[in-house]
Amino acid sequence: MTADTARWIRNFVDGQYVEPDENHSVRSFEKTDPATGLVVARVHEADEALVDRAVTGARSALGTWARTPVRERTAVLRRAADLIEERFEEFVAAEIADTGKPVTQARELDVARALANFRTFADVVAAAGQESFLTDLAGGRQALNYAVRKPLGVVAVIVPWNLPLLLLTWKVAPALACGNAVVVKPSEETPGTATLLAEVLRDAGLPAGAYNVVHGFGADSAGAYVTSHPGIDGVTFTGSSATGSHVMRTVAPRVRPVSFELGGKNAALVFGDADLDETLDGLTRSVFANTGQVCLCTERVYVHRSVFADVADGLAERARSLRLGRPLDEATTTGPLISQAHRDKVRGYFALAEQAGAKVLTGGGIPELGAELDGGSWIEPTLWTGLTNADRPVREEIFGPVAALIPFDTEDEAIALANDTDYGLAASVWTTDLRRGHRVAQAMDVGMAWVNTWFLRDLRSPFGGTGLSGIGREGGASSLHFYTEPTNVCVQL
Numbered sequence: 343m344t345a346d347t348a349r350w351i352r353n354f355v356d357g358q359y360v361e362p363d364e365n366h367s368v369r370s371f372e373k374t375d376p377a378t379g380l381v382v383a384r385v386h387e388a389d390e391a392l393v394d395r396a397v398t399g400a401r402s403a404l405g406t407w408a409r410t411p412v413r414e415r416t417a418v419l420r421r422a423a424d425l426i427e428e429r430f431e432e433f434v435a436a437e438i439a440d441t442g443k444p445v446t447q448a449r450e451l452d453v454a455r456a457l458a459n460f461r462t463f464a465d466v467v468a469a470a471g472q473e474s475f476l477t478d479l480a481g482g483r484q485a486l487n488y489a490v491r492k493p494l495g496v497v498a499v500i501v502p503w504n505l506p507l508l509l510l511t512w513k514v515a516p517a518l519a520c521g522n523a524v525v526v527k528p529s530e531e532t533p534g535t536a537t538l539l540a541e542v543l544r545d546a547g548l549p550a551g552a553y554n555v556v557h558g559f560g561a562d563s564a565g566a567y568v569t570s571h572p573g574i575d576g577v578t579f580t581g582s583s584a585t586g587s588h589v590m591r592t593v594a595p596r597v598r599p600v601s602f603e604l605g606g607k608n609a610a611l612v613f614g615d616a617d618l619d620e621t622l623d624g625l626t627r628s629v630f631a632n633t634g635q636v637c638l639c640t641e642r643v644y645v646h647r648s649v650f651a652d653v654a655d656g657l658a659e660r661a662r663s664l665r666l667g668r669p670l671d672e673a674t675t676t677g678p679l680i681s682q683a684h685r686d687k688v689r690g691y692f693a694l695a696e697q698a699g700a701k702v703l704t705g706g707g708i709p710e711l712g713a714e715l716d717g718g719s720w721i722e723p724t725l726w727t728g729l730t731n732a733d734r735p736v737r738e739e740i741f742g743p744v745a746a747l748i749p750f751d752t753e754d755e756a757i758a759l760a761n762d763t764d765y766g767l768a769a770s771v772w773t774t775d776l777r778r779g780h781r782v783a784q785a786m787d788v789g790m791a792w793v794n795t796w797f798l799r800d801l802r803s804p805f806g807g808t809g810l811s812g813i814g815r816e817g818g819a820s821s822l823h824f825y826t827e828p829t830n831v832c833v834q835l
């Protein structure tokens with residue numbers, strides 16, 4: 343398919359899809375399928391005026407939506423979840439068109455989580471109370487303090503390409519449940535599901551202007567137009583640490599709150615007493631899920647020397663058994679990387695690892711999958727030994743299906759190696775010693791530490807990272823805190 347015959351992906355502003363100019367004088371860009379490299383759509387890039395219309399529309403929608411009773415707001419969210427469920431396979435198809443990921447993953451993780459995000463935040467907001475304190479005063483009188491939480495206002499939602507629908511709804515659901523209006527800027531790589539979601543939210547009864555989608559890139563494009571717009575009251579962002587830092591500087595002059603979930607360089611710690619099969623299954627997921635393109639993925643595996651050879655052999659064997667292939671084939675376990683540019687980045691680390699003297703246990707190249715997929719951004723699941731924490735592939739976020747395995751001798755050494763990073767997102771600890779599991783997990787300088795599992799999520803728990811991995815937490819009450827501003831009322835009784 344050529345760009346000229348491809349379908350348009352449109353912006354959604356103030357309750358309506360915006361038709362791209364018929365004479366094509368508007369800016370637009372091609373959307374390619376990462377699995378094949380073929381152009382599948384043309385995306386209408388929002389200019390500054392359109393972003394302004396989106397922010398203005400969002401501001402006026404606040405007049406109704408922020409005042410809508412919680413019972414009605416949460417009903418809209420639940421209807422949205424029901425409508426996504428009715429159109430489940432359409433969302434699966436849009437997620438696959440965006441990312442090239444396997445159909446089983448799109449169904450079981452991405453679209454399933456979109457439903458869960460809307461339903462969970464409807465429940466969380468419906469059950470939320472107000473903070474209050476009775477204050478004893480001199481002379482026996484008291485004061486009552488209570489904090490009324492109000493919507494933050496117009497929230498910019500900037501999301502990346504790796505889990506586009508999951509991460510979008512993870513932010514949009516609590517933002518809307520709290521009474522905010524949102525202006526969403528999806529990644530230029532994955533514009534599809536955010537656009538489809540607009541229809542669902544409109545049909546669920548969300549007032550016009552409360553959900554807007556503007557397409558484009560970062561600098562000198564929709565991303566920068568949204569984050570620098572004076573009508574934005576806060577920014578929630580998931581993506582790279584470098585872009586997070588840039589967004590922070592953009593909003594700094596207007597002192598707007600930010601919630602950032604950024605990159606990771608996550609460690610797994612495998613102790614000598616770990617259940618080997620369970621650990622290898624868990625590591626296989628944590629290193630290779632979504633082709634390693636999850637901020638939580640493990641890229642550093644520290645293994646007790648007594649089981650190092652078993653873990654290295656077992657993980658390499660499991661990596662070789664992953665099935666790369668057509669997204670719609672139910673047997674496919676592993677998709678492509680998001681783009682050729684991202685593959686170039688990952689391959690750059692293959693070269694760096696080689697220069698640093700790594701031994702490649704498996705992978706290290708580009709797979710041959712046949713003519714249909716040759717233009718896609720495929721890469722082999724790859725494991726290295728022989729690297730240390732001093733080497734760049736062990737220090738920098740690669741965001742691909744790769745990990746370095748490094749031996750350790752003592753628990754203290756393992757903790758020190760795992761914490762020797764500028765990132766602080768996630769870790770997993772593999773041991774059958776319960777006390778050690780708690781002890782080591784608590785010693786991790788990260789936002790989330792798992793014991794004998796990985797990416798097991800309760801959406802009410804705090805999610806986010808420290809250091810280069812972000813600012814703030816989202817999930818459950820943490821989301822409510824970010825998406826609202828309290829006014830404390832103090833009444834002398």
Ligand SMILES: NC(=O)C1=CN([C@@H]2O[C@H](COP(=O)(O)OP(=O)(O)OC[C@H]3O[C@@H](n4cnc5c(N)ncnc54)[C@H](O)[C@@H]3O)[C@@H](O)[C@H]2O)C=CC1
Pocket residue numbers: 500501502503504527528529530558559560561564565566569580581582583585586588589603604605606636637684687739740741
């Ligand atoms: N969740 C995570 O931890 C993610 C990490 N990454 C990391 O980032 C690297 C680069 O990937 P990118 O796609 O370039 O990520 P990015 O962080 O640049 O992009 C994320 C989002 O931010 C937008 N954006 C970019 N520059 C902006 C600006 N100046 N103002 C406002 N919005 C802006 C993008 O258009 C996209 O919607 C990856 O190789 C990976 O290492 C990428 C995606 C997700």
Ligand SMILES: O=C(O)/C=C/C=C(\O)C(=O)O
Pocket residue numbers: 504505509512580581603635636637638799805
């Ligand atoms: O909310 C989740 O369960 C997963 C979040 C994953 C990311 O934030 C990411 O990969 O960027």
